[in-house]
Amino acid sequence: MNLPFWWLTKSKKPILVGPWTSEMGFEVLYWLPFIQQLQHRYGIPKERLIAVTRGGAGVWYGVRNTVELFDYVPPKDLRLSALASQREKASIKQLGMTAWETKLMALIAERLGLRRHHVLHPSVMYRALDPWWTKQTMGMADMMKHLRVGPIPTPVVPIGTALPEQFVCVRWYQRATWPLNDGLLEWTQAVTKQIAQTVPVVVLRSSQYVDDHVDFPTPTGENITTIHAEPWRENLAVQSAILKRAIAYVGTWGGMAQLAVRLGIPTAAFFDKWQGCSWSHRVFTEWLACQQGTPCFVGRPHDAEFVRSVLPKEIALPELPRGSSS
Numbered sequence: 001m002n003l004p005f006w007w008l009t010k011s012k013k014p015i016l017v018g019p020w021t022s023e024m025g026f027e028v029l030y031w032l033p034f035i036q037q038l039q040h041r042y043g044i045p046k047e048r049l050i051a052v053t054r055g056g057a058g059v060w061y062g063v064r065n066t067v068e069l070f071d072y073v074p075p076k077d078l079r080l081s082a083l084a085s086q087r088e089k090a091s092i093k094q095l096g097m098t099a100w101e102t103k104l105m106a107l108i109a110e111r112l113g114l115r116r117h118h119v120l121h122p123s124v125m126y127r128a129l130d131p132w133w134t135k136q137t138m139g140m141a142d143m144m145k146h147l148r149v150g151p152i153p154t155p156v157v158p159i160g161t162a163l164p165e166q167f168v169c170v171r172w173y174q175r176a177t178w179p180l181n182d183g184l185l186e187w188t189q190a191v192t193k194q195i196a197q198t199v200p201v202v203v204l205r206s207s208q209y210v211d212d213h214v215d216f217p218t219p220t221g222e223n224i225t226t227i228h229a230e231p232w233r234e235n236l237a238v239q240s241a242i243l244k245r246a247i248a249y250v251g252t253w254g255g256m257a258q259l260a261v262r263l264g265i266p267t268a269a270f271f272d273k274w275q276g277c278s279w280s281h282r283v284f285t286e287w288l289a290c291q292q293g294t295p296c297f298v299g300r301p302h303d304a305e306f307v308r309s310v311l312p313k314e315i316a317l318p319e320l321p322r323g324s325s326s
Helices: 024-042 057-061 075-089 099-112 123-133 140-144 182-196 232-245 255-262 279-292 301-310
Strands: 015-017 049-053 065-068 118-120 168-171 201-205 224-228 248-252 267-270 296-299
Touching (some): 024 049, 024 123, 049 057, 049 099, 057 065, 057 232, 123 140, 168 182, 182 224, 182 248, 255 267, 255 279, 267 301, 279 296, 296 301
Parallel strands (some): 015 049, 015 118, 049 065, 168 201, 168 248, 201 224, 248 267
């Protein structure tokens, strides 16, 4: 059961953190910093934490013990659950602990041999930060009291994954702000091919999905490598390992762009129409990028065209001013 946070400091019981089944963007932007803040504020040693998440993302938590959710729930079942939640509640956010999550955590505890334990469920984070992204009645200063933004650990690139020495990581996928239609498909393929004319491109794809996001068809051509992040139980870990090696990320605005910024990777993320997404996430992502000194562009295709038009290749930019932090 979920207990008030002060209870977590009154015992030495293990804490099951999760299960995380929601969007990757919320996980990297909010859930990880939320947990880090609790650890810092209440002096909770990481040895007590057991992260329950999926796709190998347990590595991001920087704790000793993790549980792979896909060892208990097949990806297709998780996807069906997410789609049903989207239809019924117009959201896949974990606003409360469901009956199946309660049974799942009990099963995990049993298999881990935990006689007594706490559960830190994502709903506590969603409730705490709802005024920031839904009601928009919380300012950033108050929001940041709940978060502590630290580094996100990533694994090494799997043996046998051939990557160029330098490359731009690309991921185009369908979401509310970036629908899969002929116009955007043509544009994304043209952009990817144009990038590949000057620097190798690595396109990330997944063979299975756990939400309503579906990859755009991948362009082919010289200097373009497509990687299907496998095996599925490690796909997020593999994607983050490859992304960490990239010199830049270009793709759909969403969780992958937010992960790129969290990893300190220069990012250009695109949307077509701003719908089904809170402005708060963009504000926070760009604020983080600014604090880190990470170049970050979030905009529409014609926004990027405007920037290109006023700063054409023929005009060399002056050197940075002395004392510049960039």
